[in-house]
Amino acid sequence: MDTPILTPAIEVPPGTIVCFADIGCPWAHVAVHRLHTTRARLGLRERVRFDIRAFPLELINDMATPKLILDAEIPVAGALAPEAGWQVWQAPAHEYPVTTLMAMEAVEIAKRQGSAASEALDRALRVALFGHSRNISMRHEVLRVAADCEDVDADAIRAGLVEGSARAEIERQIPLCAGDTVQGSPTLFLPDGSAHHNPGIDLRWEGAWGVGFPVVERDEPHVYEDLLHRAAD
Numbered sequence: 001m002d003t004p005i006l007t008p009a010i011e012v013p014p015g016t017i018v019c020f021a022d023i024g025c026p027w028a029h030v031a032v033h034r035l036h037t038t039r040a041r042l043g044l045r046e047r048v049r050f051d052i053r054a055f056p057l058e059l060i061n062d063m064a065t066p067k068l069i070l071d072a073e074i075p076v077a078g079a080l081a082p083e084a085g086w087q088v089w090q091a092p093a094h095e096y097p098v099t100t101l102m103a104m105e106a107v108e109i110a111k112r113q114g115s116a117a118s119e120a121l122d123r124a125l126r127v128a129l130f131g132h133s134r135n136i137s138m139r140h141e142v143l144r145v146a147a148d149c150e151d152v153d154a155d156a157i158r159a160g161l162v163e164g165s166a167r168a169e170i171e172r173q174i175p176l177c178a179g180d181t182v183q184g185s186p187t188l189f190l191p192d193g194s195a196h197h198n199p200g201i202d203l204r205w206e207g208a209w210g211v212g213f214p215v216v217e218r219d220e221p222h223v224y225e226d227l228l229h230r231a232a233d
Contacts, residue, residue, distance in 0.1 A: 010181065010189040015048055017231045020055040020177060021186040023107075023136070024065055024100040026077035027198050028055075029126045031186040033084035034199075036123060038224040047232040049115040052122045054104040054170045055185040060178045064098040072213045074130065080201070080219050085131025097129065097137035101170070102161065106142050108169050109160030116151045124149050190231055199223050 012018050017035065021028035032052070039045055057065055071089075078086035089096060103125045110118040128134040128145045135141050139161060146154040160166060176182050183197035190196070202218040 010176070010195070012051075012189050012191045012193075014191050015231060016051055016191060017048060017227065018051045018053060018189040019186055020053050020173070020182045020189075022055045022057045022065075022100060023103045023122070023125050024070070024097065024129065025055070025057070025185040026070065026073045026130065027201065028186040029084055029086075029130050030077050030081045030201075031188070031199065032123055032126060033081050034221055034224045035188075035228075036119075038221075038228055042225065042228055044228050044232050048228055050119050050122075051111075051115070052107055052118060054108065054173055055177050055182065055187070056101060056104060056170055056174065057185065058099055058101060059171075059174055066210060067093075067096055069210050072210075076203075076214045076216060078130075080216065080221075085127040087131060087133060090133040091135065095135045097135050099137045100129075101167075102139060103129075103136045103142055104170060105161060105164075105166040106146060106157050108166035109157050110146075110152055112160070113151070113153055113156060117149070117153070120149045120151045121146055121157070188227060190227065192230060194230075196223075196227065199227060 010018055019031065019035065021032065035050055039048055074086060078084070107118050107122045107125070110121045124145050125136055125142065128141070129136050134145070136145065143154050143158055146152045146157045183195065186198060188196045188199060200218070200220040200223040201216060203214050203216045206212040206215050
């Protein structure tokens with residue numbers, strides 16, 4: 001059973017789930033995949049929308065997330081939802097993205113086109129990174145992903161990136177992400193005022209950080225059904 005954390009700090013409209021998540025976070029990839037597939041299975045697409053907000057780990061930590069940590073996390077996270085789209089990094093090592101900030105900016109820009117556009121682009125960028133080894137640090141790659149999304153106007157995304165208009169919004173999220181409000185990537189907030197960090201999953205790190213590997217001690221994907229129903233109500 002997922003244990004919520006009650007917080008009044010994030011106001012969430014009815015019919016919405018706010019999800020703070022870094023696009024380069026494997027656990028967030030699992031969470032976003034489960035949100036989409038559970039919503040589709042329950043027939044709630046018209047009743048619940050996802051407001052994906054940036055959890056910019058690189059700005060909070062003042063460093064790129066080390067690839068060696070991700071290399072340890074990805075096989076473990078991938079085993080929980082293999083259908084989400086995963087592969088061991090197939091491109092040259094020097095092409096591995098050291099930042100996901102532009103990708104998160106693109107998702108923020110897509111919100112101007114509606115929730116369907118931002119949801120689609122966010123999910124597609126995660127699949128591009130984890131499932132197709134694409135370097136989403138690069139603007140041209142982000143725009144190619146956007147162009148392949150049916151609900152997204154890629155030209156508008158490019159114009160927004162050129163303006164740099166979404167960076168300020170991401171910066172405004174940092175105090176929430178660096179403080180006690182958002183517990184980590186991913187954290188979901190519901191209209192009832194509850195917060196859920198990495199829903200349904202308990203894990204620990206075995207061995208030294210970046211040397212050992214994560215161990216999942218609990219995985220209950222069915223908690224997403226409850227989260228979707230509560231958001232719909």
